[in-house]
Amino acid sequence: MSAILTAGTPAPDFTLHVTPDQTLSLRELRGKPVILAFYPADWSPVCGDQMGLYNEILPEFHKHDAQLLGISVDGVWCHEAFAKDRHYHFPLLADFEPKGAVAQTYGAYRKQDGVSERALFVIDKNGVIAWSYVSPVAVNPGADGILQALEDLPK
């Protein structure tokens, strides 16, 4: 297992599908903080809870002007059904083809399982990683680390 990228590292850019006909590039979000939440899979119990929690805390993230992005190796149609079912109000990115390529550049891919780690990154408005954390796959990391990292960003 490779180590995840740590604070001070420029966040590798990527372009991924966010809906079947739209893509999103990290560089488009330059100028505001980005929360990148890698998770193993749509529909699995822990992930659903974790993303559901972030969905509820979204207004607080927005107070910091931060954009939340969920990211897993699931495909766009799967993401679409999942987000609709759970009423998510933030984008889910499909790290689908080549599978897990973005997770790998962040050191957050579990090759043996073919899914990403449950890894969190807070990226500052200049595109540099300000905080990162990898949680045991079975443990929902909550939001306290993200909220603290957002607060610690220079204003």
Next chain:
Amino acid sequence: MTTLKIAVRPEDHAQGDENATCTLVEYGDYQCPHCGRAYPIVKRIQKHFGKRLRFVFRNFPLNEIHPQAESAAETAEFAGSHDKFWEMHDRLFENQTRFSPILFEELVQGLKLDPEDLREALTSGEFRAHVRSDFMGGARSGVNGTPTFFINGQRHDGPWDYEDLVEAIEGRLAAA
């Protein structure tokens, strides 16, 4: 170790001896089925430990998946403003599969409170800030779903069946 960021304070709803050796804090959602399952477990835990345990309930409504959770939490706070928080807390969990605005009014009436006052409080959002403050304090403390328990300020990870909680609390009492 994930710890409670907001210490237990006078505006919290607490049951039991305030000088108890152990304090159990639950962050819960009245419409969450897991919290519904935890409700009788907590009652048993309270009975088992008696004066050694204080129990505190804080709101953590997951409104996107539980559309009635916020109203339920505000209804409990409304009852709390008339010193009937725990009566309402219990009635909500005991009726959690039947939530509706009408049910909330019936429960309020059952406690000899005025349903008109409840309607006003819900419309004006009188207790919304309190509920949100509970929620954000929980988010800052690492609440990662409902229910989340803290035993003497430390998050209890893993299963929370009766035996699990008894063991965890015993451990904390022994360490105290």
